[in-house]
Amino acid sequence: MKNLRKKLKIIGATILLLLITALFFPTWTSAIKGEKSISVLEQVDINGSRHQIMIRGNDSDHPVIIFVHGGPGCSEIPYAAKYQDLLETRFTVVNYDQRASGKSYHFFEDYADLSSDLLVEDLLALTDYVSERLGKEKVILIGHSYGTYIATQAAHKAPEKYEAYVGIGQMSDTVKSETDSLNYILDQAQQAGNVNDVSYLQGLSDQIKSGDTFTPRNYVMKYGGASRLIDSPDGNTLDTLLSSEYNLLDVIRYNSGVSFSQQVLLKEVMEHPLPELVTKLEIPCYFIMGKYDYMTSSHAAQTYFDSMEADSKEFIAYEQSAHYPQFEEKEKFYKWMTDTFVK
Numbered sequence: 001m002k003n004l005r006k007k008l009k010i011i012g013a014t015i016l017l018l019l020i021t022a023l024f025f026p027t028w029t030s031a032i033k034g035e036k037s038i039s040v041l042e043q044v045d046i047n048g049s050r051h052q053i054m055i056r057g058n059d060s061d062h063p064v065i066i067f068v069h070g071g072p073g074c075s076e077i078p079y080a081a082k083y084q085d086l087l088e089t090r091f092t093v094v095n096y097d098q099r100a101s102g103k104s105y106h107f108f109e110d111y112a113d114l115s116s117d118l119l120v121e122d123l124l125a126l127t128d129y130v131s132e133r134l135g136k137e138k139v140i141l142i143g144h145s146y147g148t149y150i151a152t153q154a155a156h157k158a159p160e161k162y163e164a165y166v167g168i169g170q171m172s173d174t175v176k177s178e179t180d181s182l183n184y185i186l187d188q189a190q191q192a193g194n195v196n197d198v199s200y201l202q203g204l205s206d207q208i209k210s211g212d213t214f215t216p217r218n219y220v221m222k223y224g225g226a227s228r229l230i231d232s233p234d235g236n237t238l239d240t241l242l243s244s245e246y247n248l249l250d251v252i253r254y255n256s257g258v259s260f261s262q263q264v265l266l267k268e269v270m271e272h273p274l275p276e277l278v279t280k281l282e283i284p285c286y287f288i289m290g291k292y293d294y295m296t297s298s299h300a301a302q303t304y305f306d307s308m309e310a311d312s313k314e315f316i317a318y319e320q321s322a323h324y325p326q327f328e329e330k331e332k333f334y335k336w337m338t339d340t341f342v343k
Contacts, residue, residue: 052103057092070145073261075102086334105257172304180297188223225294285310290321
């Protein structure tokens, strides 16, 4: 019995040590070879809050991209390097965790004033920081999913900072988009003969069409409206833990940030959809949409695009993808980026 207690104590101590190690294990982003390469993962003070940024590229003289992640609260830093390896050969790519998201979520910080307006101001301040640090007059601004809600407004407010705006999984009329999503997954559920799913979704129909709730994302993912060619990367705890950029504490931050940010920010996109906020951009504007995107409806995005005024604009459909065309068809996206922006 004494030996058993001793063994249990050793096992308990070992588990505690492993847990502490996982919580506070140092994080980094992998090095990139080359005299002018850059690979940085660090926190910087932006607009009064500490933001985690990751900068990667083979040559810091290359054109700069700022990626604005979706969610709200869904950092893309844990998996960005996996999918942007081609982009890094011709661009310097900046990813950042938004205020109250991922590694930028700080447990004792007051987020009572969190709003989309504040996130737009953060992005504009980050743009100034990145432009000065990398010696660029302008950068390419790319928003993904909820990130398009922030990035579209930033491009509208300060066009002088950006070479172009690229919206991937572009947000638009939220109620129209959610209704498209509902109709799609209802149709898929009916074709599959999933009567319980059909009954549940029909019960939500009036709420979704009146803008009182969102189409359940687990059903959108179940029926192929989130990703087709890859597993949906957002919220994958195991892959996030296995990345060098996040440790267990960061995963806890991530989940806390998603819960808080979505509770606060999703009301705004329903009450103040983008077509009411931005009708014109004074820079080139591109929407890149997966044909099967029902997280942010491609059809609703097309309607918004058609109404948008811009210096020049182009709507690009990726026929094999859903909500992550830049990852699902990354070779095609890389070629388009280089053809469009590398002189």
